[in-house]
Amino acid sequence: MPKIVDHEARRAEIAEALWRVVRRDGIGGASVRTVAAEAGWSPGAVRYYFPDQEGLLNFAMDLVSRRVRERIGAIEAIEATGTLTEIALRYLEEVIPLDSEREAEFETWLSFIAQALTETGAGGLRDHLGPVQDGLLELCQSLITALSDGNTLxxxxDLQLEAERLHALVDGLALHVAVQPGRTTPARVHQILIAHLETLQP
Amino acid sequence: MPKIVDHEARRAEIAEALWRVVRRDGIGGASVRTVAAEAGWSPGAVRYYFPDQEGLLNFAMDLVSRRVRERIGAIEAIEATGTLTEIALRYLEEVIPLDSEREAEFETWLSFIAQALTETGAGGLRDHLGPVQDGLLELCQSLITALSDGNTLxxxxDLQLEAERLHALVDGLALHVAVQPGRTTPARVHQILIAHLETLQP
Known part of the structure; x- marks a missing residue:
């Protein structure tokens, strides 16, 4: 009888190894070889799923998107208490790198952007940037719409412009938290987001 | 008679070669070897000034800061016409990557951050992030102070909080212009910044 391989489980195993490498050495340390070593596999076995570093990087980005979506989904699962503004705040703080998990995600995202921007022409990593970024914009659009529907705007x-402005603010704060965590502290992020949401109120 | 070497001129020559390499191949393509080849020097001659890639990267970041400061200085040299809000807009748009020169600067800055964040502990690139970022925060502080002094706020x-909020918005917009230039166009950046400044008006 042929050996049955659970490809999904094996990809999940690679994902976990990849994530451990990224958190320890940064995305620059993630290669087919290092991820194979971390998983205890041969490089050839990893290459069966991800032939090259680009495939691995795309997989890392998919992982980041999925993790962010899962975290946002988890908030939705909790009964929403508090004012609409408080609920919006809770969502926004979930996508800013305020702990080491989210730091690793954000670092991966930045490295991915930096690498993609050096590419010229279509195809490759660059095509993956938009869809990942769209996820956060959609969250901002949902929040602005919810605030508007709740008469707290x-x-x-201009709802679309406000969503884009909020999106830029959140990504800028994420960048500042990553670069200067001593100045842009979680408490400061909280104050700035509250101040921003207050300016949108009637 | 010993040969007299103008070290400042030679550093400037390396700077120009480095910048050409960065614009063509991204910061990832900049090494002692590639910069030497671009300048028509031996790697040893470049290493005399920059022993390793870290030294070269720090130099690239100093270059970026200097270019941004020079551009901001050039605005100050032009007679300030228009309302305070219009003048503020002009400054802010100068630091967002709306042309290929500024794109190259921003890409260098992002790559530098991405690389620095993979380092652990003090020293190295990480220590250089704060000072570079402070330059833009100081610009935002000056603009908010000027708007306040001109009674257009x-x-x-909270002036300090508003400066930090504006700083985050500008950096977020810069990120979005770099990642999705088709959506976050110069015209859109202009609209978002105007909307933001208008919310600060009396």
């Missing part, structure tokens, strides 16, 4: 605001 | 605003 000033009249006359 | 709502009463009761």
């Amino acid at each position: 000033r009249a006359g605001l | 709502r009463a009761g605003l």
Whole structure:
């Protein structure tokens, strides 16, 4: 009888090994060879799933998107208590790198952008940037729409523009938390987001 | 008579070669060897000034800071016309990657951050991140102070918090321009910044 391989389980195993390497050595340390060593596999076995570093990087980015979506989904599962603004805050703080898990995700995302931007032309990593970024924009759009529907938004605001402005603010804060965690502390992020949401209120 | 070497001129020559390599191949393509080849020097001659890639990267970041400061200085040299808000806009748009020069600078900055964040402990690239980032925060602080002094700011605003919020917005917009130039266009950046500054008005 042929050996039956659970490909999904094996990809999940690679994902875990990849994530451990990224958290320890940064995305720059993740190669087919290092991930294979971490998983206790041969490089050839990893290459069966991810032939080259680009495939591995794309997989890492998919992982980051999935983790962020899972975290956002977990908030939705909790009964929403508090004002709409408080709930919005809770979502936004979930996507800012305020702990080591989210730091690793954000670092991966930045490395991915930095690497993709050096590519010229279509195809490759660059095509994957937009869809990942769209996830956070969609969250911002949902929050702005929810605030508007709940009559907690000033009249006359351009909802799409406000979603994009909030998206830029959140990504900028994420960058500042990563670069200067001593100045842009979790408490400071909280204050800035509250101040921002208050300016949107009627 | 010993040969007299103008070290400043030679560093400037390396700077130009480094910048050409970064614009063509991204910061990842900049090494002592590639910069030497670009300048038409031997690797040993470059190493005399920059013993390793870290030294070269730090030099690239100093270059980026200097270029940004020079561009901001050039605005100050132009007679300031228009309302305070229009002048503030002009400064802010100068630090967002809206042309290929500024794109190259921003890409260098992102790669530098991505590389620095993989380092653990003090020293190295990480120590250089804060000072570079401080330059843009200081610009935001100056603009918010100028708006406040000109009575074009709502009463009761926390000026330091507003400077940090503006700083995050500008860096987030820069990131979005780099990642999705088709969506976050120069015209869109302009609209978002105007909307933001308008919320600060009395």
